[in-house]
Amino acid sequence: MSAELLDLCGDLPVVDFAPGEALLDEGQTSGRLYVLIGGEVEIVKGDFQIDVVTEPGAIFGEMSVLLAAPHMATVRAVTPCRAYRSTEGEAFLRSHPEIAYHLARVLAQRLNGVTGYLVDLKRQFEGERSHLGFVDEILETLVHNQGPAFTPGSDRDPG
Numbered sequence: 001m002s003a004e005l006l007d008l009c010g011d012l013p014v015v016d017f018a019p020g021e022a023l024l025d026e027g028q029t030s031g032r033l034y035v036l037i038g039g040e041v042e043i044v045k046g047d048f049q050i051d052v053v054t055e056p057g058a059i060f061g062e063m064s065v066l067l068a069a070p071h072m073a074t075v076r077a078v079t080p081c082r083a084y085r086s087t088e089g090e091a092f093l094r095s096h097p098e099i100a101y102h103l104a105r106v107l108a109q110r111l112n113g114v115t116g117y118l119v120d121l122k123r124q125f126e127g128e129r130s131h132l133g134f135v136d137e138i139l140e141t142l143v144h145n146q147g148p149a150f151t152p153g154s155d156r157d158p159g
Helices: 002-008 062-067 089-095 097-124 131-144
Strands: 014-017 022-024 033-038 041-045 048-053 074-077 081-086
Touching: 002 033, 002 097, 033 089, 062 089, 081 089, 089 097
Parallel strands: none
Antiparallel strands: 014 081, 022 074, 033 081, 041 048, 041 074
16 A cells, blocks of 8 residues: 555655754644655654654654644654655645545554554553553453544535
């Protein structure tokens, strides 16, 4: 899918980043999305490196755009990087359903992995009275939190 995804982004401007340069800053709200063309980036939350990503087609900024919230982590170039940039991430996703669908699958895979991990933790610490005993409450919230209700209609005519 990454080659197809990169083709779908062909109308976006390409931006180059030097090592150490941030694509996205934790705590900031930019509305931007990036799709990695090449290079290596790190995802950092506070002082903790969460991941290093080199896969062309990786998308960054999606959580912030979809939740209309500040970026949850910093995305920084480790090597010289090149990425497609959308300054209006929400509008871009709405106008590219193939990319939005791909992103939905990626997010579903992440949620599936986190849920599986939390189930394992719950089994290990079921009788625990410490903070680890709250895993079942976290799982319950994940399962039952459906977000805001869907309202049919269009942006032009929400009624």
